[in-house]
Amino acid sequence: AKDAGRDVIKFFDNSIQQEIAQRHVIESALRRAESLNQFVLYYQPQTDANGRLVGTEALIRWFKEDNKMVSPGEFIPVAEQSGLIEMIGSWVINAACLQIVAWEAAGIPPEIKVAVNVSAHQFGHVNFVSELLMSLSITGADPSRLKIELTESAILQDIEVAKEKILRLKAAGIRFSLDDFGTGYSSLSYLKQLPVDQLKIDQSFVRDITEDESDAAIVQAILAICVSLDIEAIAEGVETEEQLQFLLKHGCRRFQGYFFGKPMPACELEELFFTDLKQ
Ligand code: C2E
Ligand code: CA
Numbered sequence: 001a002k003d004a005g006r007d008v009i010k011f012f013d014n015s016i017q018q019e020i021a022q023r024h025v026i027e028s029a030l031r032r033a034e035s036l037n038q039f040v041l042y043y044q045p046q047t048d049a050n051g052r053l054v055g056t057e058a059l060i061r062w063f064k065e066d067n068k069m070v071s072p073g074e075f076i077p078v079a080e081q082s083g084l085i086e087m088i089g090s091w092v093i094n095a096a097c098l099q100i101v102a103w104e105a106a107g108i109p110p111e112i113k114v115a116v117n118v119s120a121h122q123f124g125h126v127n128f129v130s131e132l133l134m135s136l137s138i139t140g141a142d143p144s145r146l147k148i149e150l151t152e153s154a155i156l157q158d159i160e161v162a163k164e165k166i167l168r169l170k171a172a173g174i175r176f177s178l179d180d181f182g183t184g185y186s187s188l189s190y191l192k193q194l195p196v197d198q199l200k201i202d203q204s205f206v207r208d209i210t211e212d213e214s215d216a217a218i219v220q221a222i223l224a225i226c227v228s229l230d231i232e233a234i235a236e237g238v239e240t241e242e243q244l245q246f247l248l249k250h251g252c253r254r255f256q257g258y259f260f261g262k263p264m265p266a267c268e269l270e271e272l273f274f275t276d277l278k279q
């Protein structure tokens, strides 16, 4: 029995070591990824109920030497823990700004915002606001075409500081969306104080919305909160007609999910969604 115990400890030891080694491999490859031009932004359509484009979310993709894609779910957490998220976050903001400039030049109306994910660590940085404003001015991107997606963890670190940063950027015309809403520690009292423009209903509630009564109730409650606080709601992870119909019935008017379109390269989004948009 003693030996077995020792084996178990050894086993854990090995798997922890393996995980550390694995992180190390990702981390050093990430360090080179930017200079090797291995990052790309994909764009997922956000639509109304008829599938007409109302906005886009920029989602990072990392294609390694062998052209294998590493998903952000895998490398963003590593980047956050190693501090590399600041380099990646700056790259994302700059790339999104350049896309905004290109779409403006192509006659895409200003209502089509580009939403960018900003991690808690990145948002918490003292220079976040000034660096973001600098990227906008260097690229010439119109701030009112940019939307920042924050999670609750970004805001709850220090709600007063977060509020002040949001207000400074809102004064420049930037919009805010609260991502993954309902999965964290959201309390209604702080939501009321937060000057966000949009709530994103997390896909974990949308997934079983037509079968799971508590998920359905949560989504209905979030939609009711949005009405009373005058915040736009958008549902993410919409994959089926049934989910869409349920959401519509309860007042949701903005949708994102595979039902309308997956994240795709900018040129593909342009081909599929821009034809009837140009001014
Ligand atoms: P997120 O911000 O919640 O993004 C939504 C994720 O759901 C995306 O995964 C998207 O591809 C996926 N998705 C969209 N529609 C559907 C659907 O109908 N069904 C299902 N099952 N999934 C759907 P992705 O692109 O793999 O990104 C994962 C996470 O990585 C994002 O979650 C976000 O937290 C993070 N991330 C992605 N890009 C960036 C970035 O540029 N910066 C930062 N800081 N984080 C990023
Ligand atoms: Ca997001």
Ligand code: CA
Pocket: 179, 180, 200, 202, 203, 236
């Ligand atoms: Ca989300």
Ligand code: CA
Pocket: 180, 202, 203
């Ligand atoms: Ca999510």
